[in-house]
Amino acid sequence: MIPKNHPRYNSLILREKIKNAYKLGYLADSGMIAHGRGEAFDYLIGEKTSDNSKIAIEASVAMILLAENPVLSVNGNTTALVIDDIIKLAKEINGKIEINLFYRTKERVDIIANLFKEKGWENILGTNNDELLHINNIESPRSTASKNGIYNADVVLVPLEDGDRAEILVNSRKKVISIDLNPMSRTSKKSTISIIDNVTRVIPSMIEIAKNLKNKDKDYLKEIVNNFSNEDNLKGSLKTIDLVKGKYK
Ligand code: ATP
Ligand code: MG
Numbered sequence: 469m470i471p472k473n474h475p476r477y478n479s480l481i482l483r484e485k486i487k488n489a490y491k492l493g494y495l496a497d498s499g500m501i502a503h504g505r506g507e508a509f510d511y512l513i514g515e516k517t518s519d520n521s522k523i524a525i526e527a528s529v530a531m532i533l534l535a536e537n538p539v540l541s542v543n544g545n546t547t548a549l550v551i552d553d554i555i556k557l558a559k560e561i562n563g564k565i566e567i568n569l570f571y572r573t574k575e576r577v578d579i580i581a582n583l584f585k586e587k588g589w590e591n592i593l594g595t596n597n598d599e600l601l602h603i604n605n606i607e608s609p610r611s612t613a614s615k616n617g618i619y620n621a622d623v624v625l626v627p628l629e630d631g632d633r634a635e636i637l638v639n640s641r642k643k644v645i646s647i648d649l650n651p652m653s654r655t656s657k658k659s660t661i662s663i664i665d666n667v668t669r670v671i672p673s674m675i676e677i678a679k680n681l682k683n684k685d686k687d688y689l690k691e692i693v694n695n696f697s698n699e700d701n702l703k704g705s706l707k708t709i710d711l712v713k714g715k716y717k
Contacts, residue, residue, distance in 0.1 A: 479507065479515075482549060482668065489548035494579040496571040499544045502628060509649035510666055513705070514712040517673060520704035521665040527696035528625070528645045528661050529561075529677045530689040535623035535643070538563040539593070543570065546627045546667060547580050553671040555589045560678040566617040567594035570630050572609065593617035603640045611636050618642075626655070627667040634658045651705040661698055664705035 470480045486503045489495035517525075532538045540558055542565055547554075558565050567580050574596050584592045593614040594600070601619045603611045610633045613619040624637055627647040631654025637644045638658050646659040647667045656662040663670055681689060 485548045489544055494576045495544035495548055503545060506649045512709045512712060517665050517669050518708045520701060520708055521663055524661055524663045524701050525670060525673050526677055527692055528663060529674050529681050530692040531643060532561050532623055533681055534689050537621045538623045539617045539621040540565050541568045541624055541626045543568060547583060549668050550671045555587055557671055557675050560675055564617050565592055566614050603636055606636060629655045631655050651702055662702055
């Protein structure tokens, strides 16, 4: 048991969730390494949602609400950390959920699909029963996508995505919203909107913003998207790191 007053309580709880997912067999060992890399960057941004990230989150929700076929992509880490919130968000924005694993095995996909089914989300895409196509006919395990899901999506939300896959998605003219704590990762550089923040803070925040923006008209949402510059926002995230570092001088 982790004592609630431990100064690193939240961080330790997340580690437990990641370790548990590994033990249950649906998170690859490299998923634990990815988590560790994320923790390091979370320290650097002060372990909270910056004003800069809030702007990127709002633009993302507006973009998702304007989409025809928005899909939320999930992997082992996302499932371990935010399965309930991903389901809530999918309901709120009327979107689909698709499993997409870097180290795809039949077993991992089955476990994740079952976890979602146990939570009441039956129609999970990207499973072993699904028809998987290759985006732009690229013969790579990084290019697979479910026909009714990411393959035909116009907007895809990708928490903790691999750089190669993010590039394939962007090149196929999809709008790609990434959630990645590292503002310098290839994924963050390639995405249409790069949210530099922890997936555990971003998804709950998206749900709240979606509740509010759902009632706005399309022009209002388009204006939010048009006023957003990902280049400026990424620069802002790098500045956040400088500001946090400055506090330790
Ligand atoms: P690149 O995009 O440059 O190819 P990568 O794919 O090699 O990077 P990985 O370590 O494979 O990087 O991917 C993990 C990424 O996910 C890291 O950039 C890490 O910061 C980020 N990450 C890990 N945990 C979280 C989290 N909880 N929330 C958001 N991002 C996270
Ligand atoms: Mg990579």
